[in-house]
Amino acid sequence: MASGTCRKRRRSPSAGSSLSDRGSSEQLSSDDMGVIKRKNIVKGNEGGLKYICDVCSADITSTVRIRCAQASCSDYDLCVPCFSKGETSRDHDPRTHPFSVIEQHSIPIYTRDWGADEELLLLEGLEVYGLGSWSDVADHVGGFRTKEEVRDHYIETYIQSSKFPLPENADPKDLRLIEEIPREKFQARKKRRIEERKEAAKAAPPATPKQKPTASVPACHEVQGYMPGRLEFEVEHHNEAEEAVQSMQFDPGDGIDARTGKLDPEMELKLLVMNIYNARLTSRADRKKIIFEHELLQYRRNNNLDKKRTKEERDLHNKAKSFARMMNHQDFECFTVNLEYEHNLRQAITQLQDWRQMRIGDLKAGEKYEQEKQIRAQRPAPTGSLDRAGGIRAPKPTAPVETPSATTALCAPEIPERLKASHTQPPAQPRTSILHSSTNPTSTPTKGPLTNGNTNIPSTPSSQLKPKYAMPALNGTTPLKLASESTTDLHLLTREEIDLCSALRLRPKPYLVIKEGLIKEAMKSGGGLKRKLAKEVCKIDPSKSTRIFDFFVHAGWIQKV
Numbered sequence: 001m002a003s004g005t006c007r008k009r010r011r012s013p014s015a016g017s018s019l020s021d022r023g024s025s026e027q028l029s030s031d032d033m034g035v036i037k038r039k040n041i042v043k044g045n046e047g048g049l050k051y052i053c054d055v056c057s058a059d060i061t062s063t064v065r066i067r068c069a070q071a072s073c074s075d076y077d078l079c080v081p082c083f084s085k086g087e088t089s090r091d092h093d094p095r096t097h098p099f100s101v102i103e104q105h106s107i108p109i110y111t112r113d114w115g116a117d118e119e120l121l122l123l124e125g126l127e128v129y130g131l132g133s134w135s136d137v138a139d140h141v142g143g144f145r146t147k148e149e150v151r152d153h154y155i156e157t158y159i160q161s162s163k164f165p166l167p168e169n170a171d172p173k174d175l176r177l178i179e180e181i182p183r184e185k186f187q188a189r190k191k192r193r194i195e196e197r198k199e200a201a202k203a204a205p206p207a208t209p210k211q212k213p214t215a216s217v218p219a220c221h222e223v224q225g226y227m228p229g230r231l232e233f234e235v236e237h238h239n240e241a242e243e244a245v246q247s248m249q250f251d252p253g254d255g256i257d258a259r260t261g262k263l264d265p266e267m268e269l270k271l272l273v274m275n276i277y278n279a280r281l282t283s284r285a286d287r288k289k290i291i292f293e294h295e296l297l298q299y300r301r302n303n304n305l306d307k308k309r310t311k312e313e314r315d316l317h318n319k320a321k322s323f324a325r326m327m328n329h330q331d332f333e334c335f336t337v338n339l340e341y342e343h344n345l346r347q348a349i350t351q352l353q354d355w356r357q358m359r360i361g362d363l364k365a366g367e368k369y370e371q372e373k374q375i376r377a378q379r380p381a382p383t384g385s386l387d388r389a390g391g392i393r394a395p396k397p398t399a400p401v402e403t404p405s406a407t408t409a410l411c412a413p414e415i416p417e418r419l420k421a422s423h424t425q426p427p428a429q430p431r432t433s434i435l436h437s438s439t440n441p442t443s444t445p446t447k448g449p450l451t452n453g454n455t456n457i458p459s460t461p462s463s464q465l466k467p468k469y470a471m472p473a474l475n476g477t478t479p480l481k482l483a484s485e486s487t488t489d490l491h492l493l494t495r496e497e498i499d500l501c502s503a504l505r506l507r508p509k510p511y512l513v514i515k516e517g518l519i520k521e522a523m524k525s526g527g528g529l530k531r532k533l534a535k536e537v538c539k540i541d542p543s544k545s546t547r548i549f550d551f552f553v554h555a556g557w558i559q560k561v
Contacts, residue, residue, distance in 0.1 A: 038297075039379060052077070052079060053064060053065075053078055053079040053082060054076055054077055054084055054089055054090070054092075055077065055078060055079075055082040055087045055089050056079060056081075056087075056089070058079050060077060062104060063078050063079070063104065064101060064102070064103050065078065065079060065080075065102050066080065066082055066083040066099050066100070066101060066102075066295050067099065067100045067101075067102050068092055068097050068098075069098040069099055069100050070092075070097040070098060071095070071290055072091055073090070073091060073092050073097060073158055078234055083099075095451075100167070104117060105117040105120070105184060106183065106187045106188075106190060107175040107177075107178055108178065108181050108185060108186055109177060110157050110167045110168070110169050110170075110177075111153070111157060111177075112177065112181060113181075114153060114157075114188065115186060118141055118143065118145075120138065121140055121141045121142070122141055122150065122153070122154060124140065125137035125140035126142060126154070128140070131146045134150055134151045135147045136146075137150050137477055138193035143190065143193075143194055144193070144194055144197035144198065144201070160556065162240070173255070188355045193561055199397070211248075215218055223283040223297050223299055223504070226297060231288075231292075236284055237280075237283060237284040238280040238283065238557075241280040241281065241284075242277075244276070244277060245274065245277050245542070248270055248273065248274075250270070254267065254360055255267025255270070286325075290324060290325055290467075293328060293329055294324055294329050295329065295330065309340075311551045312343065312347075313340050313343070314528065316336075316339055316340060316343055317336055317339075317340075318366050320332075320335065320336050322338055323335065330503050351366075351370075352366075355369065372491070431453070461467040461561070468496070469496055469549065469554045469555070471499055471500055471503045471551075472547065473503060474504070474543060474544070474547075476505065477503075477504075477505060478505075479501070479503050479505070480501070480505040480506075481501045481504050482498060482501060482502055483506075487508060488507075488508065488509060489508040489509055489512065490508050492508065492512065493508055493511070496551075496555075497511070500551055501546070503547075504544045504548070506545060512537050514537075514540070514548065515552075517537045517538075518534060518537055518538070518548070518549075518552060518557075518558065519535075519552075519557060521533065521537050522557075522558040525561070527558060527559050528558065528559040528560070529558045529559070529560070529561060531546065531560070534548075535549075535551040
């Protein structure tokens with residue numbers, strides 16, 4: 001608190017006794033006798049409250065001072081030399097104005113090391129700053145008292161007293177401490193204590209002044225607009241709710257008709273408005289309860305957790321937030337975790353079904369397929385003479401940022417390998433669903449390995465497998481060497497198709513056009529196609545078209561008619 005003038009009054013228990021020692025020659029006012037006013041207060045560790053002479057501006061805190069008791073001279077203090085010389089200022093008239101002689105109450109009354117003046121300052125500081133603001137109260141008391149010292153003295157002297165709320169030695173007739181420790185001895189001890197603590201403060205290393213906690217303002221929290229000291233927001237839910245009732249008044253006896261004994265329409269309207277206001281307050285309290293219970297004010301922690309989720313998981317979590325009002329925090333966390341796990345299971349099932357349609361029989365091949373699928377999605381569309389939009393180049397797509405999800409863990413290729421390595425001599429095991437083996441990686445493995453060939457595709461006897469197509473060589477034709485680095489669209493062909501194109505000296509792009517035309521023509525007639533019609537569709541060397549037709553028939557893509 002900065003220096004200034006405080007108008008608060010307090011009664012001094014010993015002002016009357018000190019005045020009685022002065023004799024009857026002093027003029028006193030019965031109404032203002034013993035009234036102590038403080039002014040020109042300067043708060044500090046050494047002196048606490050300081051009083052200044054209104055004439056010479058001398059510090060008269062630790063000595064006798066003369067206080068004018070006239071009502072027109074408010075907070076007017078004089079030092080003894082100025083009073084003896086008859087000095088005056090402002091409206092003070094020493095000849096007619098009554099006065100009071102105020103001495104320093106530096107005597108022990110409750111404990112041996114606390115004087116009466118410090119006791120008064122302690123109670124006054126608690127009244128001004130509130131119980132618990134021990135740092136401010138210690139600054140108000142002064143004398144280099146620490147906040148721990150002030151707090152312990154208040155608790156031991158006032159709270160733990162058997163005569164609570166009064167101290168043990170609250171009886172005015174109890175003069176044992178005053179007789180045991182005279183005023184001069186107590187003042188000398190107090191002065192020595194202040195000097196010692198002052199020297200210790202000077203010898204202490206300089207440190208950055210510790211600022212007191214800031215006020216409960218909207219900017220001192222992670223969430224802008226939240227005031228943690230008051231547990232409120234700068235803008236509350238239904239922030240204008242108080243405007244409807246701010247000017248409403250209820251007087252005793254109003255609103256009841258004397259003749260009928262019923263409520264007036266005006267009073268009914270007031271009660272209806274009050275019910276609406278109470279409903280809004282209840283709604284505001286419910287929303288605050290949800291915010292506090294689900295820890296929504298911890299913005300940084302929640303934001304970091306949200307960044308670790310995938311886009312689908314974030315959308316799912318946001319949709320589930322509406323159910324938070326029906327659950328506590330623990331149940332809602334369990335609910336969202338189970339929803340994410342169900343979502344990942346559904347994605348894993350969809351992915352495994354896609355692999356089965358692509359005739360992928362093990363998890364390692366599935367992982368390779370997903371990698372190549374992603375590469376194909378990122379690769380721009382090829383341009384050439386056979387494209388309809390050959391002169392238009394598609395922009396290169398931006399590579400998506402892949403976030404590892406739980407679905408990837410449910411389809412990890414090392415799951416069957418771990419189970420396989422955990423058994424040195426595995427017995428035979430029946431076929432098991434690949435989803436069961438991949439979605440429970442922490443479960444106890446059954447005896448026997450889950451071989452990659454028997455996870456989701458039934459085993460086929462070797463006698464039922466189709467023989468590999470034997471490509472007859474063309475007379476006088478040298479096979480074409482196709483390299484994956486330099487040949488476009490080679491990755492779209494199977495191993496047998498690559499051998500076919502190499503033997504027929506066809507590039508992958510023309511071959512794919514021929515393949516699309518043959519299959520479309522075969523679909524028109526129910527899957528069957530004549531050799532002669534196939535030659536017309538291919539529009540290439542008849543010997544090459546014949547071999548392509550035979551290959552398609554062998555692969556089962558078309559039927560020979």
